Amino acid sequence: MKKKLIKLSSVIFIVGALLIILVGFLLAFIPARMTKIHTDKIVKLYLNDMSYDIEDFHDKCYDMIQEDELITEDGHSIPIFYLLKENTYDNKTIVLVHWHESNHKAMYPIAEFFLEQDFNVVLYDARAHGDNTAKTVTFGYYEKEDLGTVIDYVNSKMTEDNIIGALGQSMGGATVGYYSGSNHGSENLDFAIIDSGYTSMYDEIGWQIDSFFIPMPTELLTKLGNLSNNQVYGYTYKNVSIVDAMKKSSIPTLIIHSEIDKKCPYYMGKELYEAIPHDNKRLVTFNNSKHLCAFWDEQAKYEEAIISFIDEYVN
Structure with a gap:
């Protein structure tokens, strides 16, 4: 026995x-493996839940969209969707970076907001998402390099100096934070907005x-x-430490985070904010919004936070 x-x-x-x-x-x-079918499905479910009409966006913005493709040094392609507000590249520009398991279409609602603020908007599919041909997701580690490639592309389209900013959500926020602490980010980015990012x-x-x-x-x-x-x-x-990268940041940064976020808890937003070594920063707290929902639940507050931040620290 x-x-x-x-x-x-x-x-x-x-x-x-x-x-x-x-x-x-x-x-x-x-988490490192995505497919186009999966990301399309997730974005469709997300935007349907938010009662957002993708086709309406296409109808309104069709004439603005310039599509392109970038080939990175390691050989994968990044699809680019460049929305020109006044049919010119010489304009203040925001690069929007989507969250894990989605693609560039998830950022359409925020793109509309920035178009209303007279920004050009650049959308792209992050590594292994949508039509990006990279094989794996690295949660910001190599994504920051792709963002740098996109920023270089934006600069190449301009014939005069203009404001360039980046806004990312969740993993996209981590990517923006990671990039903002790099030398390339310090030299090429005028402001960063991190919505629901994680520390590492x-x-x-x-x-x-x-x-x-x-x-x-x-x-x-x-x-x-x-x-x-x-x-x-x-x-x-x-190796993927956004909070360490942000200790080197020198650019104006807005942190947006919710106290009841269950995916990337609020303490992470606070730690990212506290890591920034300068005073050109702001933390805006939402009290009743789930992960990635602040834009929808309290849209007026969300938009006002961005407008006032840009007015104070960028314009």
Whole structure:
């Protein structure tokens, strides 16, 4: 009887250990893989939930859109959708960076707002999303390089100096924050807006594990996921530290975050804000909006926060 119990305990231990290792691998593999079909589906569901009409946007903005494709140094393509407010590239311009599992169409509502403010708007599909041909998502690590490529493209279209800003949501916000702390960002970006961003990939993965409906060994799984990510993709969760990058930021920055955000908790927004080493910054807090919903739930406050920030720190 004792031998059977020992044998059973050993089997349970081995199975449990294998499951934990498997979950650690999946934590690295699943979030990094996207398909065009999946991102199209998610965006359609999201905008339908918000009662937003994509076709109406196309009807209103069709004549403004200039499509292009950029080829990066590592060979993947970035589809570009350039909306020209007054049929000229020589205008103040905002680059919008979408969230994980979506594509450029998720940013249509915010694009409309900036067009109303007489900005040109640049949309693009981030790595492995939509029609971007990169194979994997890196949660800001290589996405910041793609953003830099897009910013270079915007500069190349202008014949005179103009304001260039970037706004990103969630992973897009992390990308904007990461880029804003780089030398290239400091030299080429006039302002940054980070909506619902996270502090680091390590923190975000840990938070998501803590949020599972059953208790999980968060620290162990995060370490296994970190190890798997390093083996499969060549970088670690801790390499993707937006908060460390923002300690080097020199540009005006607006942080937008909700206190009840369950995907990227509010403390992350506060830490990003506090990491910025200068005073040309602002943190705007929403109290009753879920992740990525502040624009919809309190649109007037959201838009006024952006307008007043740009008026004070940029114009």
